[in-house]
Amino acid sequence: MALAHAILALLADRSFSGYELTKEFEGSVGCFWKATHQQIYRELAALEERRFVRADLVAQEGRPNKKLYELTEAGKRWLSEWMAEPSEPCAVREDMLVKTFAGYLTSPEVLIADIERRKALHAEKLEYYRQIEREHFSDLSAIPIEKRFGYLSLKRGLRYEADWVAWCEDAGALLRSGIFTPSG
Amino acid sequence: MALAHAILALLADRSFSGYELTKEFEGSVGCFWKATHQQIYRELAALEERRFVRADLVAQEGRPNKKLYELTEAGKRWLSEWMAEPSEPCAVREDMLVKTFAGYLTSPEVLIADIERRKALHAEKLEYYRQIEREHFSDLSAIPIEKRFGYLSLKRGLRYEADWVAWCEDAGALLRSGIFTPSG
DNA sequence: AGTTTAGATGCAACAATTTGCATAAGTCAA
DNA sequence: TTGACTTATGCAAATTGTTGCATCTAAACT
Structure with missing residues (x-):
C-alpha cells in the first residue's frame, strides 16, 4: 500500500x-x-x-x-x-540481467546491442536528473527547507542512472573482449 | 511474464x-x-x-x-x-526515497536511523556478493564459458549494493550537516 | 518426549499492477 | 478537415505478487 x-x-x-x-x-x-x-x-x-x-x-x-x-x-x-517505520529495499526484477545470466544462449552481438540501448536510456535519464539538479538544487540554502529534502531522493536517482551507465560500459567491454566466446 | x-x-x-x-x-x-x-x-x-x-x-x-x-x-x-527482444528498465518503487522526499514531516533522527539500517543491509548483501565473486569468479578462464555469463549479472549486483551504501553515507552526512534543520 | 529446523509442495484469498478500451473537449499542423 | 497530440477521467479484465494457512518426513537439539 x-x-x-x-x-x-x-x-x-x-x-x-x-x-x-x-x-x-x-x-x-x-x-x-x-x-x-x-x-x-x-x-x-x-x-x-x-x-x-x-x-x-x-x-x-x-x-x-x-x-x-x-x-x-x-x-x-x-x-x-x-x-517512522523501517523501509525495505524494493524488489529487483531485471530482464536485462536474466539475459546476461543466460547469455550463452544467444550471440554476444545480441547482448551488446541491448546493453548499448540500455546505456543510452540511462544516460538520457541521468542527463534529465542533472538538469533538475542544476535548475532546482544548485543552491540549497536559497530554497525553503521543505523543498531541500527532495534533493536526497534526486541524488539517489542520479547515482542509480550513472551506475547503470557504468555497468553497461563495463559489461560491453567484457563482452567485446572475447572472454565469452569459445574462439577468443 | x-x-x-x-x-x-x-x-x-x-x-x-x-x-x-x-x-x-x-x-x-x-x-x-x-x-x-x-x-x-x-x-x-x-x-x-x-x-x-x-x-x-x-x-x-x-x-x-x-x-x-x-x-x-x-x-x-x-x-x-x-x-533477442529489447529489455526495459525495471520499475523502481523505493519507500526510502518517498521518506527522504517528504523528510520535513519527521525529524532528521528518524531518517538517519532508517538510513543507517539500510546501509547495514546493503553492506551485508555487498559482502555476500563479494564472497560469491571470490569463490566462483576469481579466475574466469578456469570456468566453462556458459557459467562465465553469470559474472555480468553479479557485477551489476555488486555495483548496485555498493552504490546504495555510498548513497546512505552521502545522505547521512547531509542530514547531519544541519542543512535540513531550521536552526542549522 | 517435545520443539525446532530443514526439506518439499501446495491451496485459497487477497492486494497490486498492467493492459485494453472508452469518453470528451481543445489545440495545432498538414 | 482530418489526424495527431494534450488535457482529463474512468471501467473492466487479466496478470502478477503477497500472505496465511496446511501437509508430510526426518534430523537435530533440549
Whole structure:
C-alpha cells in the first residue's frame, strides 16, 4: 500500500489533480516511484474514502474539469506515522540481467546491442536528473527547507542512472573482449 | 511474464526442483530477481502446461519426494527468442526515497536511523556478493564459458549494493550537516 | 518426549499492477 | 478537415505478487 504514501508525500507540498500526479510520477518523482494513471486514480478514490485526501471540483475554461486533491490532517498524520517505520529495499526484477545470466544462449552481438540501448536510456535519464539538479538544487540554502529534502531522493536517482551507465560500459567491454566466446 | 524467463534461464543450466529454485532466487540470483516459493510453484505448473518444462518425480530416502523440472527444446527456443527482444528498465518503487522526499514531516533522527539500517543491509548483501565473486569468479578462464555469463549479472549486483551504501553515507552526512534543520 | 529446523509442495484469498478500451473537449499542423 | 497530440477521467479484465494457512518426513537439539 505504499503507492498511497507516495501520493500523499506529493500532496503534502501542494494540491494536485490525478492527471498532474501522473505527470509527476512520469518525471522527476520517477526516480523513486513508477505508477500509471490507472493506479493513481484508483488510489486517490480509495484515499478519499478513507478521508486522507479531500477533492475539489475545479471548472476550467477550454479544457475538461479536474478534481484537485488536497491532503487532510488525518492524511498528514497517517503519512508521518508511516515515515517512522523501517523501509525495505524494493524488489529487483531485471530482464536485462536474466539475459546476461543466460547469455550463452544467444550471440554476444545480441547482448551488446541491448546493453548499448540500455546505456543510452540511462544516460538520457541521468542527463534529465542533472538538469533538475542544476535548475532546482544548485543552491540549497536559497530554497525553503521543505523543498531541500527532495534533493536526497534526486541524488539517489542520479547515482542509480550513472551506475547503470557504468555497468553497461563495463559489461560491453567484457563482452567485446572475447572472454565469452569459445574462439577468443 | 518475465518470471517465467528467469526460471527457464536457471533450468537452461541444469534441472531444479521448485524448492531448489526458491533457494536460488533467495540467494545469488536475488541480485536480479525476487520471487516467493508460491510464485515459483505456480509458474512451474503453468510452464509445464505450456510444455516449456517437463517434470520428473524423484523419490528420495529420508525426505519427501520432489519434482525435478527440466527445460524442453520448446522452452529453450522460447527463451532464446525472448533474449533477442529489447529489455526495459525495471520499475523502481523505493519507500526510502518517498521518506527522504517528504523528510520535513519527521525529524532528521528518524531518517538517519532508517538510513543507517539500510546501509547495514546493503553492506551485508555487498559482502555476500563479494564472497560469491571470490569463490566462483576469481579466475574466469578456469570456468566453462556458459557459467562465465553469470559474472555480468553479479557485477551489476555488486555495483548496485555498493552504490546504495555510498548513497546512505552521502545522505547521512547531509542530514547531519544541519542543512535540513531550521536552526542549522 | 517435545520443539525446532530443514526439506518439499501446495491451496485459497487477497492486494497490486498492467493492459485494453472508452469518453470528451481543445489545440495545432498538414 | 482530418489526424495527431494534450488535457482529463474512468471501467473492466487479466496478470502478477503477497500472505496465511496446511501437509508430510526426518534430523537435530533440549
